[in-house]
Amino acid sequence: MATGTIPIDDLGGGLDLYRTLESGQSYLWRRADGEMYRGGPAPGTWYSTVVDGEVIRVRTQGDVLEWESTTDADPLVRRLLRLEDDLEEIVAAAPDDPLLREAYEAHRGMRLVQDPPFGCLISFICSAQMRVSRIHGMVSTLAREYGTPVSFDGRTYYAFPTPDQLAVATEAELRELGLGYRAPYVVRTAEMVADGEAHPAEARDLEYEAARDYLTQFVGVGDKVADCVLLFSLGFDEAVPLDTWIRTAIEEYYPDCDRGSYADTSRAIRERFGGEYAGYAQTYVFHHLRTRA
DNA sequence: GACCAGGTAGCAA
């Protein structure tokens, strides 16, 4: 077993694992106690994921981030949890806006994640009209049913299925697993990627709005899901997914940003949230509105 | 038993 520690004080702005991994950004990590979204975990609770066949577990112990893995996971942990982001700087550079300040203040240490593209894409196809906890359940089910099991430290972990593995699933099977009308979307998108017709990672090389358009060619992917993949996987920090919560926030706090169409409203709120790191602001506001009493 | 959840596809005008 490979292990390591990363001092949290060395990370600009610290790290809150709970808020980072249970704020509806990533559905590819799991809490060791199996109680995701049922209140904060006990101190020192492990979170695990499988990337490229390697199991990675992380937890915070006092002022260090500990990791254990089947491989030397230091670079991978830093990438997946975006530990190089200087949160202090991002918060300081954010627009002086009451709601934004409140959200940043309430959730110190929450970072954006950087999920693997295919798992992120399928996760957010599943997210349509679904509660965060159920999306997590669906993604876990897909991993258990179609992903490769990996043994580590006496336990079995399941990788999220590859495009090939998921493409053999049938619509009927996925409906049986509770995916509802998203079942054919998942199968068809997995087939597109498996067949080499397109790959979400290819959007990386495009300009932001072109990248969003590229992703919408996948079945079950509209502007909102595309923005989520750009933000939580492909490094487009300016992407502001317009979901129900953000639309409500626009209604109540930024009514002048409602420009009718998704593209125009998106541009307006992106500008209001400071442009470059607008997606960071979006994620804080989303989590803040969703979790406040 | 409505109502809602990190929406999208398909179709009409």
Add this chain to the structure above:
DNA sequence: TTGCTACATGGT
């Protein structure tokens, strides 16, 4: 282009 509507399912 824009504006409907159907679509599964489980929790409150």
